[in-house]
Amino acid sequence: MARRNKIYEGKAKIIYEGPEPGTIVQYFKDDATAFNAEKKAVIEGKGVLNNRLSEFFMTGLQAVGIPTHFIKRLNMREQLCRQVEIVPLEVIVRNYAAGSMAKRLGLEEGMQLPRPIVEFSYKDDSLGDPLVPEEYIAAFGWATQQELDEIVSMALRVNDFLSGVMHGVGIRLIDFKIEIGRVWENDFQRLVVADEISPDSCRLWDIETGQKLDKDVFRRDLGNLTDAYTEVAKRLGVLPSNVTHPNKPTLIN
Template sequence: MSRRRQIYEGKAKVLFEGPEPGTLITYFKDDASAFNNQKKGTITGKGVLNNRISEYLMLRLGEVGVPTHFVRRLNMREQLVREVEIIPIELVVRNVAAGSLSKRLGIKEGTHLPRSIVEYYYKNDELQNPLVSEEHITAFGWATTQDLDDMMALALRVNDFLTGLFLGIGIRLIDFKLEFGRLYHDDDMQIVVADEISPDNCRLWDGKTNEKMDKDRFRQDLGNVEAAYQEVARRLGILPEDGQGDHKGSKTLQ
């Protein structure tokens, strides 16, 4: 990696210049954070598992016509993606009350919502990623009305597909976060799903026991964090190939 130019380092990933113009290489770290970076730690092997899980889900979405920035996985911790202009808005799709929604509105965690709810958050760690409205987004030029229409349509398609996919392996998709980017090609621009889809940004509960199988185990000090991520990968049929050596890292915060 030292021979590549680093473009950006975030809380869970590092971006490097890609082998061709218009591409980037994403490196998945084992670092973990929660509560807008107020809690930090390491989940051993998380980068390997999230790389595989996100690869699998992005490929499946591509098969049903959802455009993404994903190109291919390069190795256990890296994948090649198309360079996009990230829209500074996160969409959170909620199917069941949990997390901040339960706290803000006093709805008991686990309550099935009457319909899927989509919320917008402004991507700004210094401001703790505040909840915003469509009026804020369009007034401040973070995205256009057409951008939001495209993002909303894609988010609902992703939710419909992933809900069924996870249901088929005994997992409930409680909620998840999506990021989007503008992909430019000649004179055309397309909104595509970007970043990753993994237990880092999805709430996943066991279909029978409601046991949490995502980063909430880290947030809430529930323990067995690595095991939960591994179980998601196992049910998807994508445990890393001979990857135990690459799972070594700092002591897992449990």
């Protein structure tokens, strides 16, 4: 198969044209970044793990009636997805105070919030993905009020699903971020969960020990990131329990 045309390359993935109109191929890189890409590293096996974990979460969401752009995994590093128009927002759902929220409000990390809180940040790396209120989103036309209402509802449903799945394997879902895309079916527009769901985009703490099993391991130099992601994959049954780390992958074209 000929190499696909590259559409876009981000910090963690490369997007290629798909084999059929209306499709794309997501390639998961081993690159890890933090603090708006001020900290960078290549973590062998990270892309393979995120591909498998995102497949697990996306198919799980679809099974409970939450639409996503995911179609199927193609190989160890690539998955076939529907092409979408990305809403230029990161949708953040917080269950516990951590990260920027804890710093911003002077809260103790790990404090349970009174209820899940949905925040929006404007997707622009050069600006540091600033938090924006719903009034800005509507005023600048990034999403309509009807879309915002649907996005909040969808984000909370994703939270319910992810929280339950993680709790079942002894992991606390602290927070996560998702992206939303628009797709057209005939003359009707539909919102779907897009991009990826993986430990790159979630904060995951062991319920018993508080051990971090997400990208904070890299951000804060807390150990081996691949080991943390492998632990999540093993608990979820994505990898066999006797696997210590995924073998160095070979891309199958």
